[in-house]
Amino acid sequence: MSEKILFVDDEPGVLEGYSRLLHKEFSVDTALGAREGLAAIAAAGEDAYAVVVSDMRMPEMDGVQFLSRVRFVSADSVRIALTGYADIQIASNAVNEGSIFRFLIKPCEKETLAKALTAGLVQHGLLVAERELLEKTLRGSVKVLTEVLSLVNPAAFSRGVRVGKYVRHIVKELQLNTSWQFEVAGMMSQLGCVTLDTQTIEAVYAGKELSAEEQQRYDTHARVAAELLSNIPRLEVVAHMVAKQDSAPPSSPAGVDLKQDVVALGAQILRVAIAYDQLLNGGRSHGDCLHRLRSRPDQFAPLVVDALGNLQLETPGMEARTCSLSDLECDMILQDDVRSPAGQLLIAKGTQISYALLARLKNFLRHEPISGAVRVHVPHRAAAGPSKMSS
Numbered sequence: 033m034s035e036k037i038l039f040v041d042d043e044p045g046v047l048e049g050y051s052r053l054l055h056k057e058f059s060v061d062t063a064l065g066a067r068e069g070l071a072a073i074a075a076a077g078e079d080a081y082a083v084v085v086s087d088m089r090m091p092e093m094d095g096v097q098f099l100s101r102v103r104f105v106s107a108d109s110v111r112i113a114l115t116g117y118a119d120i121q122i123a124s125n126a127v128n129e130g131s132i133f134r135f136l137i138k139p140c141e142k143e144t145l146a147k148a149l150t151a152g153l154v155q156h157g158l159l160v161a162e163r164e165l166l167e168k169t170l171r172g173s174v175k176v177l178t179e180v181l182s183l184v185n186p187a188a189f190s191r192g193v194r195v196g197k198y199v200r201h202i203v204k205e206l207q208l209n210t211s212w213q214f215e216v217a218g219m220m221s222q223l224g225c226v227t228l229d230t231q232t233i234e235a236v237y238a239g240k241e242l243s244a245e246e247q248q249r250y251d252t253h254a255r256v257a258a259e260l261l262s263n264i265p266r267l268e269v270v271a272h273m274v275a276k277q278d279s280a281p282p283s284s285p286a287g288v289d290l291k292q293d294v295v296a297l298g299a300q301i302l303r304v305a306i307a308y309d310q311l312l313n314g315g316r317s318h319g320d321c322l323h324r325l326r327s328r329p330d331q332f333a334p335l336v337v338d339a340l341g342n343l344q345l346e347t348p349g350m351e352a353r354t355c356s357l358s359d360l361e362c363d364m365i366l367q368d369d370v371r372s373p374a375g376q377l378l379i380a381k382g383t384q385i386s387y388a389l390l391a392r393l394k395n396f397l398r399h400e401p402i403s404g405a406v407r408v409h410v411p412h413r414a415a416a417g418p419s420k421m422s423s
Contacts, residue, residue, distance in 0.1 A: 224253030
């Protein structure tokens with residue numbers, strides 16, 4: 033865990049003083065002004081600063097604006113403001129807008145500053161530990177929900193997996209913090225489809241026209257998913273993203289304001305990812321999908337669409353193979369739909385076989401054997417030869 037501290041001020045002499053005063057006790061970096069500070073934070077990447085200390089009065093971007101930006105680009109960084117007596121109102125604004133941990137009055141004694149930095153490092157450790165525990169707990173809950181969805185509605189599950197993949201790529205390209213929220217929203221975007229029959233879902237994903245009654249039922253799926261997710265603590269933001277996945281982007285230029293609103297940004301990422309999947313699933317090429325989305329900037333946020341530009345559709349480290357259903361193994365990725373003799377979709381193509389899916393299929397085959405073979409992609413580690421599914 034990082035214990036680096038970044039001081040940001042527009043006066044070189046002040047920064048040099050901080051370094052000289054604190055270098056024996058703390059790992060201190062300095063940045064001359066807000067822009068250099070944001071650049072230093074971006075360059076730190078995953079080794080993010082534990083504490084960011086900023087002066088309030090700086091040209092181009094004041095401390096309130098700077099610390100608000102830090103809150104967005106480096107959420108775990110504890111933020112401390114240094115201010116003069118005349119800047120109390122500014123400091124108050126910083127506390128409200130930038131969620132400041134402490135603000136200190138200049139000139140600040142070394143002992144006071146050191147205590148504040150130590151408290152900031154402790155707070156950072158608590159934030160990181162809480163986030164890691166939260167992410168692991170929520171990911172486990174989401175995994176259970178997706179497993180259930182895979183059994184109840186295979187087509188919706190398959191789309192959710194694909195959308196999740198596109199969302200992960202977009203989040204990485206946009207260098208967004210709290211990436212787990214966006215990723216969970218992608219995976220859960222189709223959760224509301226549990227209320228719909230399989231035929232309706234397959235018709236939607238195939239691009240077929242629905243009856244007015246079917247369309248009305250389908251249009252409720254985002255709201256249903258949001259209501260389900262809102263019952264899980266700490267998934268409120270995710271629920272709002274999912275609820276607004278069908279909303280057109282706000283009219284801000286080039287998505288500048290969009291990146292300041294995590295719910296609006298998440299909703300637009302979902303909207304783009306789902307539309308991209310619909311086009312791709314309809315047989316269009318990656319380039320054609322992007323061209324069609326870019327041609328409608330009023331419907332699909334250009335910032336988000338551009339992030340899909342270098343998406344790799346093929347999964348590396350996979351070997352193509354054809355096998356019988358009884359030879360399927362966990363982690364194999366289906367390249368064909370698996371249907372019952374009556375045509376019921378059991379597992380959709382693109383699905384990675386899980387233990388629950390394998391158990392369901394095994395139970396089904398006991399009563400209704402399915403002949404033929406399916407194409408799969410097999411991880412290289414399993415390519416030595418799959419073991420047959422025990423009866």
